[in-house]
Amino acid sequence: MYSEFGGGQQKQNYPMNKITQSYNPVVQDAPRQRLPNENPKDYMLSAYTSLIHVIDITSTSAIYRVDPFAKYLCCWTNIISQAEIGAIQERTKWRHPNLICFLFFQDVSDKYAQSKEFKIYYEYLPLDVKQLIEKRQQSNEYVPEDEIWKMISGLSDALLFLQKKGISHSALNLESIYFDEEYLLYRVQDVSPFRAKAPHLFYNQFQPSENGSNQKCNRFKNDVFGLGMIILSLALLKDCQELYNQGVLQVDQLEEHMQKMGKLYPGRVENVLRQMIELDNEKRPDWVEFQQVLQQNKEKQVGLSEQQSNIVQQVNHQKCTKSVDANNNNQENIEIKINSQKGDGLDQKLINLNKRIQETLSKSLSKNLR
Known part of the structure; x- marks a missing residue:
């Protein structure tokens, strides 16, 4: 369905400029070992071997996978000014758990072009x-x-x-x-x-x-x-x-x-x-x-939350009790019907019915004692 899946399994040829001190600027041939107490996210973003294109979202944005990890980045390609690069560079230094981070950029502009084109990479979250x-x-x-x-x-x-x-x-x-x-x-x-x-x-x-x-x-x-x-x-x-x-x-x-x-x-x-x-x-x-x-x-x-929780539990318990009693009654009716079809005598029907009544009374008494 998406041609990008078939044609995107190649390593990037452009140099990767990781513009924060916390990330290794060298793309390895194999992932390095994770350091003790190293944040898993920081590890993936510094130990990957390549960025693999997954799919284009628009003409200027795409999704990439951080190979060999199951981590995805969004890439936005556009002509941006040096001031904007500076602002993004500053933001890659920020760390807040509820902020989506800018990570790094690539200069993908033509060598002789008048303007500079960059790919800006940031964390990809699919569920808004x-x-x-x-x-x-x-x-x-x-x-x-x-x-x-x-x-x-x-x-x-x-x-x-x-x-x-x-x-x-x-x-x-x-x-x-x-x-x-x-x-x-x-x-x-x-x-x-x-x-x-x-x-x-x-x-x-x-x-x-x-x-x-x-x-x-x-x-x-x-x-x-x-x-x-x-x-x-x-x-x-x-x-x-x-x-x-x-x-x-x-x-x-x-x-x-x-x-x-x-x-x-x-x-x-x-x-x-x-x-x-x-x-x-x-x-x-x-x-x-x-x-x-x-x-x-x-x-x-x-205090309403706890009260509501207790009420819900009581209602569910009552529903469960009614359901059990209803199942018992249904079982009694089924057994009486089956015995009748088999031609059992009146004595056998009364014995079976009395047995069910005794079981029901016994359960009820046991619940009341508890």
């Missing part, structure tokens, strides 16, 4: 939040409360990391947040180095209602709102873009969604999301202030 919502919709399986909380705390910490460097994301949408199935983390990629090249491609999918009239909105606070709407979408398993009518947020419908979310995730998740989706830009926290909100709600639990 939009796909995750669609996947869970099929089974109507809501995300566990602990996972939602982990998503909130992890992503907010990554965006706080960027804010401390003076960088706002400003391009948050359902397809820019990924779920890392290997490490069970939600992760986001900083795309700010490319914003100047194509500003129309980088904007938050979810905008607070005041943005149309207030041009001096805090970009970090807008990111807080955008991430809150993305988390709300995942919590309800629906794209909250439906809350916008011709670009205008429908506040009454938003409140309905928040109330439904509150029933699913009462307590700390509801409290935190309400502050993230605060419509008043002045009252909404930025990422620094948001850490205080998280800390205040970190240990808060309304």
Whole structure:
């Protein structure tokens, strides 16, 4: 189906410029031995023997496998300026578990070309939040409360990391947040180095209602709102873009969604999301202030989760008990019917029935004693 699979099994001929000190700039003929306590990800990215082309996504992006490891990278090819290379080089030094890392680049431009063309490699994650919502919709399986909380705390910490460097994301949408199935983390990629090249491609999918009239909105606070709407979408398993009518947020419908979310995730998740989706830009926290909100709600639990868990267990136990009793009754009816068909006498039927009654009474008495 894909011709790229058949024709891509070749080593790269271009020199690989690994622009971070932590990665070995030499591509080995065979993987070196892993060092004691070496991070598995760092090991793979420094010990691989070749990058093998897997498939083209678009005309300028493709997926590569880090051979011989089962690790995949995304490659973006474009003409970029020296300033952009410098920005990417700086970002390869950053390490945060919830940030998708830039790794290295290749200069693939023609020797006599006026402009420079580069291949930029970064971590590839195939499952974004939009796909995750669609996947869970099929089974109507809501995300566990602990996972939602982990998503909130992890992503907010990554965006706080960027804010401390003076960088706002400003391009948050359902397809820019990924779920890392290997490490069970939600992760986001900083795309700010490319914003100047194509500003129309980088904007938050979810905008607070005041943005149309207030041009001096805090970009970090807008990111807080955008991430809150993305988390709300995942919590309800629906794209909250439906809350916008011709670009205008429908506040009454938003409140309905928040109330439904509150029933699913009462307590700390509801409290935190309400502050993230605060419509008043002045009252909404930025990422620094948001850490205080998280800390205040970190240990808060309304107790409903445990109560609901106990109720669910009781209901399941009752269902199980009823099911056992129903099976016993069905078995009695079947045996009576079979005995009748065999021509057993009335005495034999009564003996069998009395035996079942005694067994049922014995089980009931045993349960009551326990």
